Amino acid sequence: MTSASLESGAGPARRTVVAAAGATGLTLVMAACGSDSDSGSSDSAGGTDVQGDGASTGGGSGGGENAAAGGTVLAKTSEIPEGGGKIFKGQGVVVTQPTAGQFKAFSSTCTHQGCAVGSVSDGAIVCPCHNSRFSVADGEVQGGPATRPLPAKNITVSGDQITLA
Incomplete structure (x- = not known):
């Protein structure tokens, strides 16, 4: 039997097996990078300065609809740590509080x-x-x-609620 007949009859070519393994690995990496739901992790990014007006719109926190503002209620202001933030995976946004009472979203x-993130x-x-790091104050790298900042998102703060606009 020649080497050519051995390669063509026994099963898939080595190149096919290697390509399939690479595609499977890429699929797993891509799935791990972007399809999580909001688990309330402590990551966040912010972009839009919004000051609360002191008027509470009622309701709870954590993703409900806010009929008065027309957006999704993300959290209570007390849930966003000063100097840090919180990631809302389901909404694709991170909310930060760079300084006391100043909230940003990215x-x-x-x-x-x-x-x-x-x-x-x-x-x-x-x-x-790949360990890119972005500022909680303005989303800059x-x-x-990464070479570009995180894009800002619009939020509103009313009373103690933060709403995705």
Whole structure:
């Protein structure tokens, strides 16, 4: 039997097996990077300065609809740590409180390769895929490989509620 007949008759070619393994690995990585639901993790990013007007709109926190404001209620202001933030995976947003009473919101999708940011610590929103870091104050890149800031999102603060506009 020649080597050519051995390669063509026994099963898939080596190239086919290697390509399939690579595709499977890529699929797993992509699934891990972007399809989580809101689990209330402590990551967040912010972008829009909003000051509360002291008027409570009622209702709870954590993703309900706010009929008065026309948006999704994300959290109570007390749930966002000063100097840190909270990631809302289901809404694709991270809310931060850079200084007392100042709330910002940013996209929770890293601008490097589209992974979901994973945590907020030491004044930075951190992407777990390649360790890009973004400022909780303005979403600007603090450390790469990302080169673009996180896009700002619109939120409103009314009383003690933060709503995605």
